[in-house]
Amino acid sequence: MKKPSKTEAKKEIKEFFSNIKDKTPKQIKKIKKLAMKNNIALGNLRKKFCKKCFFPYKNPKIRIKNNTKSVTCENCGYVVRWRIK
Numbered sequence: 001m002k003k004p005s006k007t008e009a010k011k012e013i014k015e016f017f018s019n020i021k022d023k024t025p026k027q028i029k030k031i032k033k034l035a036m037k038n039n040i041a042l043g044n045l046r047k048k049f050c051k052k053c054f055f056p057y058k059n060p061k062i063r064i065k066n067n068t069k070s071v072t073c074e075n076c077g078y079v080v081r082w083r084i085k
């Protein structure tokens with residue numbers, strides 16, 4: 001099997017995240033592995049799924065306080081906090 005190039009991997013990742021809500025945690029784990037293997041930074045795309053259980057955020061609980069946004073995963077309850085610039 002031909003190894004996909006970095007450009008192809010990037011395209012695949014972009015397409016994957018355009019309908020992230022239909023994906024399963026297993027598929028997300030796989031695409032993350034693909035990104036890592038090709039040294040592709042996911043950047044903001046990482047914020048589209050729970051880093052603990054890889055469940056795509058569909059309707060997460062979002063709270064904003066003191067320039068920090070906290071998002072609670074609706075699947076496992078894991079809270080992640082991001083700085084808002």
Ligand SMILES: [Zn+2]
Binds near residue numbers: 051052055075076077
């Ligand atoms: Zn989770």
